[in-house]
Each structure stands twice: as C-alpha cells, then as structure tokens.
Amino acid sequence: MPRLHCGEPLASGASIALPPGAARHVQVLRLQPGDGVTLFDGRGGEYDAVVEHMGRSEVRVQVGAHHAIEREAGVAVHLALAMPANERMDWLVEKATELGVASIQPLVSERSVLRLAGERAQKKQAHWQSIAIAACEQCGRNRVPAVHAVQPLASWVAGQPGTGWILSLAHGSQALGALAGPSQVTLLSGPEGGLAPAEEQAALARGWIPVNLGPRVLRAETAPLAALAALTLAQGAP
Template identity: 45%
Template sequence: MHAADWYALHGKMPRLHVPAVFAVGQEIVLPEGPARHVTRVLRMGEGAPLVLFDGQGNEAGVRLADVGRKHTTAVIDAVWAGEGESPFAVHLGQAISKGDRMDYAIQKAVELGVAAITPLYTERGDVRLKGDREAKKLAHWQAVAASACEQSGRAVVPTVHSPLSLVEWLSARQEPLRLMLHLATGNAFDQPERPEAAALLIGPEGGLTETDIAAAQAADFTPLTLGPRVLRTETAPVVALTLLQHYFGDL
C-alpha cells in the first residue's frame, strides 16, 4: 500500500516522529512522548490509524494495537518513502536569539524545507551556551524541528547542529551559493543560475558587525537585502527561505 492509498482509506490523521526501522507486520512500541500524545491528548484507542515517520525519509501507516498505561504499541500495515523534501538544500546559519525567537526561526525554516541548521555565535549575539545548558538547548531545538516535520508533512528531520562560532561555520561551507542578509548593501536577489544547494547566514538582533561581514565576504558570501524595512532576526529566515524555495526549490 502506498501513501495515497493509505490516506484515501483512512483520511487525515496524526503524523508522529518515531526514530525506528519500519517493516510491514512489525509491532512497534511508541516512545513515551508520542504514546502520551495519541492516548491522552488525542484519546485514540485500539485500532485507530496514524502515520509514523522515522526522520530519515520513510513513513509507515500503522494501527494502534495495545493502548495501556505502561506502554502503547502499533502494528505497521504499510511503509513508503516520504515525499515532502525540497530538491534545493539550504543550510541555515542562524545567529542565536533569546526566548521563543530561536524556536520560531527553526520551526518556520523546517516548514520551508531547510536541509540543516547551525545556531551561530556572532559578535553582537548576547546568548552564550556552555556545557549542559548547550546540550539541553540543542535537544530542545531538535525537538522543535521534529515537531515542525510532523505538522508540515516532512519525513526527514533536518539536523540542528551544535552551535558554532561564525568563523567556524564559514570555514566549513562548500555550497555553491552563499548569501548573507545585510540591509545596508542594497543588493536585491538576482541569481539567474540554478544552484544545487545554498548556505544562508542570518545575523542577530542589531545585525552583523563589520568584522562578521568581512569574514563572510572572505568566505565568498554575497550580501543581500530583502527591501527597505528592517526584519527581525526570526522573520528574516522565513522571507529569505521563501525566496530561495520559490526560485530554486518547490514553492
């Protein structure tokens, strides 16, 4: 059975991220988070259908088999390849921002098909994470990305990499198209060729410093403006990724 057949048979249903190997006929124990969601939030019972995805591009149509207090299991009826990925791979370097702003940027970037995200420490950035605090934030951001995939229909969960300094991230870039948002340049988006991938740099509140800009330009990043209005650090990736997916991806 294919995805279209499963949805035609069962209609719209929840999608949950379960990192496991899928095989038809297999009984799978749902992790605590997804199990709690389907039983306590959605109040689904035995026999209820739902879709799981493994985060690596595969989806499975399943039926709940055993709904209990200690564990919830599901039987896999069908497995298919997910179809929600953009043909254009964008690696987003996002300056770390406070509070919910970083969550918003990651969530919307995933919805818009980003391939990978690296949180960045920049000169003007006022967030510095160390040790356990960094590990907890990284796990939280990866969970935000997985949740965005559940909502948006993606079967591949983009990796949120460990935070890096801007210089470290720039030195690792290999993408043929490299762009950074910088209001003062006046350079509008104009890229006639269709690259296979891109790196996109978004600065913090207050923008990139001259040192940041010089380092990015030395790494072959082209400054880009998105118009005369100043966009918030969490809004800028949404607009820029929309443009990139429109010109080179699947929007």
C-alpha cells in the same frame, strides 16, 4: 490521521512500542486499539500503522505499508544563524522547518544576545531538535532537518569547506531574487543588530556572496524566514 515520528528504523509488518513522545501523543488523543496513525522515521517516506495496545505507559502499533512520499523543497537551504533572543529561536526553528529548511546551524556572534555553551547549549540543541520533529509531524515532512550543535560564528565560518550567501544590508549586496536558483545553498543570517563589520568582512573575504531582501530592514527572526520562503516555496517540490 495523526502523524508520529519514530527515531528507530521502521519496517512493514513489525510490531513496535512507540517512543515516549509519540506514545504520549497517542494517549493525549485518546486513540484506541484499531485506530490508524501515520509513522515516519526521517529516512524517507511514511508508513501506515494501527494501534494494537494502549497501556499505562506503553503504546504498541502494527506497522503497515510504506509509502514513498516526500514533501521536501526543490532547493536544499542550510540555514546558519546567529541565534535571536528569548523564544524567537524556538519560533524560528518551527517555522523554518515548515518552510522546508534542510538543516539549521545555531551560531554565537559578537552581537548575539543569546549566548550558549556547554551543557546549556546541548540542552537547547535537543530542545530545538524536538521542535523540528514536532513541526515535521504537523506539516507533513518525512525528513527531519538536523539542528546542529551551537558554534561560535568565527570558527564556524573558518571551518566551512565552501561558501554560501550572507544576508547583508551593505551597499553592493545583490537582490536575492536576482540570483539564479541553486539546488542547494547555505544562508548566513545575523542576530539583532546584525553581524559585526569584522564578521561580515571575514565571510566576504572567504567568498560568501552578500544578498538582500529589498529596501526594508527586517527583524533578525523575520529575515531568514523571508529568504527561506523565497527560495523553497518558489522552487516547489522536486
């Protein structure tokens, strides 16, 4: 059954017009009145729904029973990453959402190839948020991870009230699998070429813990996903 995200709060018994993105999805699938769909609003659980009306631009559904179903990971991983270039960030947001990421913080670092600011950064943030929503529709998650506004790495680290783990190739970093599994963690990952030494030192000086994924050097878009998978899939659902 198709799964559709609605940004507005849902309620059993309500008759609603689907938002444009969800309506287009229904039209592309050529659903007809009487066909069933599953709706979720990101606030927890999901709803049965039935298509009531198919118009040229409007699709209306009748919202049915709510089911308190969650498919979240047992550990909340907040991923902060210096954005990789080209389409790799799109792919990373999609896969991180599928793997259960709690939130994504795009960062611009000294060695970042992709450098965003102003209106362009806002458009990219909205684009990545829509990718996260689509990934939730596909994978069954009922809570959409927030994709935060792009920030410079230095000011973001300086403004953090707490610390987390930083993926590092430096001598003395600890194996990720050797650390006790937390209930939530912020994971910082660098861009192509890694974080600059001064950036990594600034994080370490504030108490961030350097961790590694073993002897192989993974690509900028692979390393955070490997760490995320190790944390979320091992923990399972709460």
